Amino acid sequence: MNDVDKLIEILNTVCPDVDFEAETNLVEDGILTSLDIVMIVSELMAAYDVRLDIDDLVPENFENAGTIYELIQKAKGN
């Protein structure tokens, strides 16, 4: 399982009815709500042992699996 597959598995535990592999505008298209983002961040911080700040919870960081992956990589210092 590669890094993106692992990420999608985590995302699916929070939002099982969202197709994170296909959707590219999750927030702009109204698929993810602000509350979903808070739930996702809570799971990601624990799964990757990183800390995200309130300033990271902007819609553009959560539009698709790719932008979320980039956010995690940035938080890990990669």
Place this chain on the structure above:
Amino acid sequence: MIRPVSYEEAAALLPDFMRPGLKTNLADFTALKRDELRILERENGLFLLRRRESWWLLNFLMTGGPVPALPGRVVTELVSGPRESEAALTGLFEEAGFRTVLTRVRLTRPPSAPPADAPAPPVSPAGPEELEEVMALLRACFEPLTGCLPGREALMEDLTGGRVLAVREAEGIAGLLRYSAAGRRAEIRQLAVRRERRCRGLAGALTASFLARNAAARCAVWTGSDNGAALAVYRKKGFIEDGYRSSVMMKG
């Protein structure tokens, strides 16, 4: 111990309480900047009180019970999605003295052309100079404790941005619709029609105008689950219930 807290300090603390299995009703973090805040930190979560006129609005980030004892009149809203049960969370708040005073459902409408029927009577944006009149109509139509009414500053921003639509008659504003919009999403925040002007198509005209201005957006609205008149208007305009619901709870 409940203590005053600045937005900056609260923002720095919040990530510490974002843990797996989180239950929260806090999504719009930037809205906290406008509020006088009190905070209570507990092992099971963080409880944030936002001052309103004579009560406190409660946001929380918690991973389990109990809900602590909170002084004074406190209002909170528990939101649940189609795959969730709110019963357990509601029970925790009931044990802390809260009772449900209102239940809401969310209706959504995918991006699509607005209904063919033209808005009539005419609808146009209200301006900043109508702040007092708009505020008065909102207060006349919504319960201050549960109506999610905007403060003056937020309402002025909406008026300046053209996000308050109004129907005007000889006596002034007879009905209005306030909304938010971001990207391809738009949400009706309040739809208010003066009591004596109801059942004349104003709500439908305001909703149609909102949809015409946001035809490319996925539109949403929260309304009382027993508000038959509002549900009928929204359903007629193509909104359908999407399974999201909320309970407004209050103590004190």
